Amino acid sequence: MTHNVLVVDDEPKLCDLLASALSQNGVTVFTAGNGLHALKVLEAENIDLVISDWRMPGMDGPQLLAEIKNRFPQLPVIVMTAYSTVKNAVQSMRNGAYDYIAKPFDIDELDITVSKALQFRDILKDNQRMRAELDEHQQIDSLIGDSPAFRRVLHAIDSVRDSNATILLTGESGTGKEMVARAIHKHGNRADKPFVAVNCAAIPEGLLESEMFGHRKGAFTGAVADRVGRFMQADQGTLFLDEIGEMPLALQAKILRALQERVIEPVGDTRERKVNVRVIAATNKNLLDAVANKEFREDLYYRLNVFPIPLPALRERAEDIAPLALHFAHTLGATAGKRFTGFSPEALQAMANYSWPGNIRELQNCVERATIVASGAVIEEQDLPAYLFASNPGSSGAPIVEGNVPADLDAALAEVEKTYILAALAQSNGVQAAAAQLIGISERSFWYRLKKLGIHVDKIVR
Incomplete structure (x- = not known):
């Protein structure tokens, strides 16, 4: 890859020397005699690295560095100075310089520093390209958001997409694990090959092996x-x-062999078949707890957990609620023949105050309901489902003493539990199996809680 480097120094002979030295390594060198000239070059050319003197007439090195960081924040800058002091070096690094070199400098040392800076620039470009590709497919993947928690997910996708490593996606129900799996496949080196999804919890145990x-x-x-x-x-x-934690123990051993040996044996067949498959598994369970409880094979867990990607709950990326909701409003509105321009401040605040136990899936269903009842181009607070305004956990009717410590812990916890269950039932239209899945518990446990809390599904107002 050819790189463009800009050398900025008020000494023409030094510019020529650096241009000669760097061009031997296949680098195209541009020169500027001062900071103002350098900014004009940066506006006109695609520069990958700036090497700038510290002291120059007019706009000096620190001023030029500040301008570059403001206009071209991803562009690395190496500072040169004949007044090499720890103070100058620290100041330049704090102000955003990639590195510094002292005059007179050793050419070999210069080559190493420049090479590292250009590698850093290439990494930044690759990350930008990956993010651009992900943004291009947002309408399909719903990989939307710029919170720190979600940026970590995007970085993980970028790191692993071209490898063949087995990936384990973890997180609560509704956090978008299948969306992430599809994004990894779509942007990886198997993008033109099949993507096959299996919900291990949805297939009867007797049929799962087949x-x-x-x-x-x-x-x-x-x-x-x-x-x-x-x-x-x-x-x-x-x-x-998907839902790998629900796979029966008897089948886990055969899945482990398929992952280790890359061979399978169809039911009723004595011949082995070789397969080349990249496996992405997902679960909303704590598999280490399942291992401790003898519900999941330890060897299979470590075989799956080669590259773990934890997905944050929606409440942990609250700043992404608004852009996600707007995305859903646009896409769902278009399907219904409606055009929405956004949400009122009151509606956005109501969504920000809610804890979203069902995560992105619940937010999508919430917005879908709102797009059905909304009469205008802006979705208002009254268009949102009523359950968003139910008592929030921690603000229930249970007695509270000073310091927010409940006087009756059992009553307070019951109110919290009831709030989440009612929200899940409302979001699932009263379908109990779906509500249980939303909050990550079994149907049997869900039915027990309904009975314990005195919740009658047929009496829920929707």
């Missing part, structure tokens, strides 16, 4: 024809194993 590995005709009652399993369907591509 679903994963396929079967031969006559292997069991009802096997009237050969079937290709999900591993073979995803060959050369990506296999997404």
